[in-house]
Amino acid sequence: MRKVLLTSVVALALAAGAGVYIRAAAHRNDAAAAASEEVDIGPGPRLLVRSTAKESFGHLAVVDAADPKGARKVSAVSCNRVYAAAGTAICLRPDGPLATYQIAVLGRHLEERDSYPMVGVPNRARVSDDGRLVTWTAFVTGDSYNNGQFSTRIGVLDTSTGDMVVDTLEDFALSRDGRPYQSADVNYWGVTLAHGDRTFYATVSTAGHRYLVQGDFDRRTVRTLAENVECPSLSPDGTRIAFKQAVDGDPVKGWRPAVLDLATLRPTVLAETRSVDDQIAWLDDRTVMYALHRDADRSDVWSLPADGSGAPALLVPDAESPAYLH
Template sequence: MSTSIAAVVLAVGAGVYIHAAAHRNDAAAAAAETVDIGAGAGLLVRSTADGSMGHLAVIRDNTRKVAAVTCNRVYAAAGTAICLRPDGPLATYQVALLDRNLRERDTYPMVGVPNRARVSADGRLVTWTAFVTGDSYNGGQFSTRVGVLDTTTGDVVADTLESYALTRDGRPYQAADVNYWGVTFAGDGKTFYATMSTAAHRYLVQGDFAARTVRTLAENVECPSLSPDGTRIAFKQAVGGDPVKGWRPAVLDLATLHATVLAETRSVDDQIAWLDGRTVMYALPRDRDHADVWSVPADGTGAAALLVPDAESPAYLR
């Protein structure tokens, strides 16, 4: 981790302040502290502390501010945040777009249970993944739905990637069981990466929103996250190709398609995020309700380190 980013995230004394701040009571959330996700380097997280469970929090300058808004999943970039949350008392959910002060800009209905969320680096595009049931091809088990929205126009860029022309291993491919999840955006506004599954195989795919095409790049790559320089993909890799055995974080070089497994031996079931060009971060659960954010070098060296206790769904604010 670079010295500048470490100063933003961690207090002197190995993160003592953040550890203490993670356990502030709900008075902080009730006070609706003013936050600004566009005011410079920091972290946006979903709190899992007992006193502020589910509330969003911004960590900057050794201070943790808890906002009034609650989400199941969050991500942010360029002053825009996407919040996946329940929509009323029924078992339905919505996509909420939030401004730089985490105030609601707009909401959209979402089919399914929230799972993943991302925002393009310029804040223009947002994407979400939800679990759904009822698809006949999988016997009623969970499948996925991806949505992509242009925040400047309010138009849906993609509501079903399954309709895109798919090339698998260099050949056109169609199948009823094709599923996509975990979209991450390139900087050109049209290129994206995601996970595609079919016939019990999971692939990293590269897609083009304008051409409505998708092609496979590598196998056993899930929940990709494009590096800030656009040259690498951080992802979770099923151990031995079998998700039942768990996942390990890894980084794929897009030029060579060589994957480096990172120095984290626990199972990571998350869409990994980049803290900077050399470090990635992810959430690990401690129990049913609580999780912590950890970091590890992106080159396979070093060791995993606790970054933010009582937090999950991290996004680095640039």
């Protein structure tokens, strides 16, 4: 399926998205005044983040992994959500004044390689470890995971060809608890991509339950693995899934970060008592990182041991949407 299918889509002007756009526009003058530098997102001991500092709000920045609270290089490029790997970044950003959005594929120096219109309000983004596939989730109705009144849309793009690998997971064959399953209320979000670009993990919701699913792009199949797993993120060694777990199975009560061992399907709840509504990222095989909001606009990135020990530590102040540049 060629990219022309993407370019024929008209993005929806949602009220929730309009609020995001207006808040971003309110910071535009401050951000334009910020000193911009050439930013390199090639592999190295650095973190790419979206800045939430007043003087560079929304702009992409890189910090040294050895000193993430220190000086940052700020780019002229701005996004609502970002992720990067192997010198490729996906940037979800506004595309005009009416709360329409686009997907931009960026290169090693954040130069635009291609862009596409997207349906809905940007929410999650990931890049495969080889930089070939990019994936995103957008809200097409609603703007929150915690009330059950929402619908999402997933896309997966092959950046080497411009082809859509997936423009919806709803036509994949789903097995729930080992049996074929179909329902009108099936809804997917939060894709994470495995090594080799064939296998993926995501969240599926149906009948009031939320599951981790493992999928196969070639076979166009997905199967449930575990319940109460949202927004999965595969560890660098491919053995574990970091995720947010609804408290008592109820998203209204908030979420706690956790890690699932894929061999045993045994979860470990991590040492964070605040609600984490993010697609948790991996800093390394032993440490996860995630954003927590201080108010409507300002966020910080925190880190936490992935084995359930320790305590949360402030990693990057005034930042969100982190990616370790590997």
